[in-house]
Amino acid sequence: MSKKHPIISVVGSSGAGTSTVKHTFDQIFRREGVNAVSIEGDAFHKFNRKDMKAELDRQYAAGNTGFSHFSYDANELAELERVFREYGDTGKGRTRHYVHDDEEAEKYGVPPGHFTEWAPFEDGSDLLFYEGLHGAVVNDEVNIAKYADLKIGVVPVVNLEWIQKIHRDKAKRGYTTEAVTDVILRRMHSYVHCIIPQFTETDINFQRVPVVDTSNPLVARWIPTPDESLVVIRFKNPRGIDFSYLVSMIDGSWMSRANSIVIPGGKLDLAMQLILTPMIERLVSESKRA
């Protein structure tokens, strides 16, 4: 935690929707005049695509079939922790990009499957915004969660997460359904051991739940739309959350538990703005006073 240089960490599995949620944060930052530095979790992979394939072959040959991009040791988590700590202390840090597809290759000038060079953050930012796989990891080696001032989990129910991943990876990254299914299977061990535990560290979880049949996610022809879903929003510490205000502002919402509210999927953007804007304002105003 850093009062002077706050950090927001949005955590989700591959295809969960963290990049989509970033758009909502960007809107809030723009509207509130907050100058945020953004970093992506995939920048902290340990291997480029070719080296990852070789490492996977090596790990499998050694009997470690649980190894995947979700695994702690496939990522530079000590570096991510160091970047969070350095930003919290000084407002400085560095990042790079992992290029997934031709569109990003065009943008960053590096072929798909490679990293750009590390580059320092611009000076004078108000906060650091992270979105990715490991922004709330706590294990024997690192404690990334403790450096983040606001931790958000983006966690669709798993069938929906798979549908979102399959559609995105096919449409944008050139993979087949079979290839993505294989990746989902290979990542299951590390999904359970490295991704899921973070959602007990997060302050707020947004869980999208489809209300259409997703019983065979591998053949779903499209991603359930916002109107075909509900979102469960769960607050780790509900003290200070004005639930009656939220329920009155968000048409069709209700409380399902003392710390949880359910909203129609189409109201996700509104709910995020209502919930997150005052939290972001508070982080920034406290940082200016610190």
Ligand SMILES: Nc1ncnc2c1ncn2[C@@H]1O[C@H](COP(=O)(O)OP(=O)(O)OP(=O)(O)O)[C@@H](O)[C@H]1O
């Ligand atoms: N609330 C939502 N409603 C409808 N579709 C969504 C929603 N959130 C995400 N999606 C869709 O799911 C797919 C995956 O979302 P996104 O790219 O944001 O995932 P991600 O978590 O950033 O994945 P990765 O970390 O692998 O890049 C996209 O096609 C996106 O449009």
Ligand SMILES: O=C(CO)[C@H](O)[C@H](O)COP(=O)(O)O
């Ligand atoms: O989104 C991901 C993890 O968050 C990707 O699966 C990972 O970055 C590997 O990417 P690619 O298959 O394009 O090499």
